[in-house]
Amino acid sequence: MIGFDLTAEQKWLQGKARQFAKEVIQPIAGQHDRDGTFPLSVMKQAHQEGYLTPLVPKEYGGQGLGVLDTCLIAEELAAGCMGVYVSIFVSTLALYPIIKFGTKEQKERFLKPFCSKFSLASYCLSELTVGSDPASMKTTAILEGDIYLLNGTKMWITNGGFADLYLVFATTNPNKKHKGIICLIVPSHLEGIIHGEPIEKMGQRASNTTAVTFRQVNVPKENLLAGEGEGFKKAMAALDITRPMIAIGAVGVARMAMELATQYAKKRIQFGVPIAQHQAIQFMLADMAIGIEGARLLAYKAAWLADRGMRNSKEAAMAKAFASDVAMKVTTDAVQIYGGMGYTKWHPVEKLMRDAKVIQIYEGTVQIMRIIIARRMLEELN
Ligand SMILES: Cc1cc2nc3c(=O)[nH]c(=O)nc-3n(C[C@H](O)[C@H](O)[C@H](O)COP(=O)(O)OP(=O)(O)OC[C@H]3O[C@@H](n4cnc5c(N)ncnc54)[C@H](O)[C@@H]3O)c2cc1C
Structure with a gap:
């Protein structure tokens, strides 16, 4: 059965997020974007709305929402500003493995303290020499008695300078990949x-991106979320x-x-008519609508x-690759x-x-997404 109706609660979540984007983020x-600073006060308001912990179950103080519910909120927040949205979103990326794989303890x-007071989290996978190929990472975690000794530098860490909690991937032995x-x-x-200075970026400049160095950090053994063979x-x-x-x-x-380009095209007069009446412009607008839908x-x-707990690696990669390519094309055509x-x-x-460009790069590049899709297709057709 296929349906596109949103429940009353989903419509409410969407409407509230739209209002938050309009009243809090857009202004x-x-x-x-101009000064490249982190909007800490907006993050605090996002915490009050529960946007930092949508997937955390209610028993731990989160919102207990589903992934689709969270997507409805996300579209609205990102329409307000992708740099602000990604700063909100990254806590979910870092907390999800704890929600899914963490012990009760x-x-x-x-999770409980994270939800009860304003907190941010970071997901630390990439390194300077290791992005698309994280299995080659160099950050090490060596077990010594009851602690892991963590050493190495993670790169491109969103919220790196503001995080209360880092979810860190490290190797016990680089030869084991x-x-x-x-x-x-x-x-x-x-x-x-130690976190580095904010990295000067082309777009999504409201987000805080830094290197984070772990120098002889003593991490208690009980903070191990996933052991050898499981972490990856x-x-x-x-x-x-x-x-x-x-x-x-x-x-x-x-x-x-698309909305801005449509409004502009209806107002801008060339050759005596609004440019929206020229078919070349209409086709660009129509292609935007097709891609977005x-x-x-x-x-x-x-x-x-x-x-539904069903495997979605291929579909998630398809969505990420297609949507980020669409965003790049649509925003470029909007400038046109x-x-x-x-x-x-x-x-x-x-x-x-500028904000669209990096969506084709982070969380796996569009090339890596195509590798995941092809690999899964070849498995399925075996
Ligand atoms: C603003 C920003 C925020 C980020 N936030 C985080 C974060 O919070 N946490 C985190 O861990 N990381 C984060 N990243 C890192 C991001 O995930 C990586 O930049 C990304 O995975 C690509 O890695 P790379 O930059 O090392 O590029 P590389 O892996 O060096 O790739 C360079 C180019 O080669 C291509 N390529 C690589 N391998 C292949 C292949 N096998 N086949 C075809 N093409 C290939 C890539 O697609 C790309 O076009 C962030 C990055 C940015 C820019």
């Missing part, structure tokens, strides 16, 4: 954690759940660009599968429709185009 988005110890990778829950107050699988499993949330963020960015449906399907005005800082479409 500050331009400023944080770990959930009590980490993915089989040596473990996952540790690392509170930021432990000694030996759990990192990948988390991405299957969160890729639909990034895909739908791309939809939010593209939707905003297709991307949203792919994200919804990947989320729907996740909510604005003409010279689109290339200036006077209108928000250039920001949307």
Whole structure:
């Protein structure tokens, strides 16, 4: 059975997030894009709304929502500003493995305090020399008695400078590749954690991206979330759940660009008529609508599968690849429709185009998504 009706609760969540984006995110988005600062006060308001912990079960103080519910919120927040949205979203990426794979004791110890007071989390997988190929990571975690000694530097860490909790992937033995990778829950107050300066980025400049160095950090053994042979699988499993949330963020960015371009095309007069009356412009707008609708449906399907506990690696990768390509194309065409005005800082479409680019890169590049899709297709057709 297929249905596209939203429940009353889902419509309410969507409406509330739309209002939050309009009243809280949009008014500050331009400023944080210009100066590259982190919107801490917006993050605190996002905490009050429960946007930092949508998937955390209610018994631990979270919202107890599903992946599809979270996607409905995400599209609205990302339409407000993708840099702000991704700062909100990353806590879910870091917390999901604890929700899914943590022991009862770990959930009590980490999720409850995280939800009860304003907190941010980071997901630490990438390194300077290791992005698409995390199995080759160099950060080590060596068990010595009751502690893991954590050493290494993680790169490109979203919320890196503000996180209260880091979910860190490290290897017990680099020669073992993915089989040596473990996952540790690392509170930021432990000694030996140093974050770098915010990295100057092309887009999503409201998000805080830093290197995070772990120097002889003593992580208690009981903070082990996934042992050897399990850590890599759990990192990948988390991405299957969160890729639909990034895909739908791309939809939010593209939707905003389409709405702005449509409004502009109806007002801008050339050759005596609004440019919206020229077929070349209409076709660009129509292609935007086709791409956005297709991307949203792919994200919804990947989320729907996740909510049913069904394997969704292929669908999540499809949604992420398609939606981020759509966002790039739609925002580029929106600049085109604005003409010279689109290339200036006077209108928000250039920001949307810069914000779109990195969606094709983080959480796995669009090339890596195609590798995942092809691999799964070849397995299925065996
Ligand atoms: C703003 C931002 C925020 C980020 N946030 C986080 C975060 O919070 N946590 C985290 O862990 N990481 C984060 N990342 C890292 C991100 O996930 C990586 O940048 C991404 O996975 C790509 O890795 P890389 O940059 O090392 O590129 P590389 O892996 O070096 O890839 C370079 C190019 O080669 C291509 N390529 C690589 N291998 C193949 C292949 N086998 N076949 C075809 N093409 C290939 C890639 O698609 C890409 O086009 C973030 C990155 C950015 C820019």
